Amino acid sequence: MKLFMHWDMEGISGLFAREQAWFWEEGVRPEAEEEGRRLLTADVNAAVAAALRAGADELIVCDTHCGGGNLILDQVLADPRVTYLEKSRGYQDGRLRWMPGLDQSVDGFLLPGHHAKAGTAGAFLPHTWMLEWADFRINGQSVGEMGIEACFAGHWDIPVLFVQGDVAACREAERQFPGIATASVKRAESFDLCSGPYPEAARRLTARKVAEAVANLRADSVAPYKPALPMAVTVRFRSVESAEAASRKPGVERLDELTVAASVERQCDVVRWIVDTGL
Ligand SMILES: [Zn+2]
Known part of the structure; x- marks a missing residue:
């Protein structure tokens, strides 16, 4: 597997303040970034150990937040079955692509550390891809980053097994992916503040839910997210300026002041047309 x-x-578990995750913003204390990366690394170790215990023979761990580079690599659980990708883009078969290694050889897709989509009420740091995106739709269905990533994996018929995040992110996942296992590790207090159990307790919950996710995969009770092709994809921006810039890309059509659309031939090209990333 x-x-x-x-x-x-x-x-992720124990990350309760905006500056621990969005540490590129002005005025962030260096300790906040360090703390965020330490919490991420500890969470990764807990989830990886749980996946291996549950019977995974091979595991690819991809660090994608802000393009990657957040994991403290000399503190990750070293195991010959686990490959760590420092960035979410890399080379496979000589070509630069998103999520290298995600292909037909993969049985299950897990989305830990995730957040709710742009515009979600009662969510911690909700957004979709970039703060400039107000709404993203595939064939008319509003989806967040979990939906975009699951769609990408759907190209190879890989089911989404697991989501970890705040209550709002887990709710979004449960609505969109029937049968998914979720680990709800915190609750938003406001856009940039949340609260939850101690990280150790949240990691124990995460490990239990990873095991449940693997059991669901074995029982064949989860399905890939595979929107019908060709997909009609739309982005509504927050500013006219951004919509205008996007509409200049080849194949992109302007629907109204703030919204652009494109027709996409493969699930794995879900965002390629707009951010030049994909297969
Ligand atoms: Zn992120």
């Missing part, structure tokens, strides 16, 4: 864990950071 081969699994792919695609880690974001906003939804």
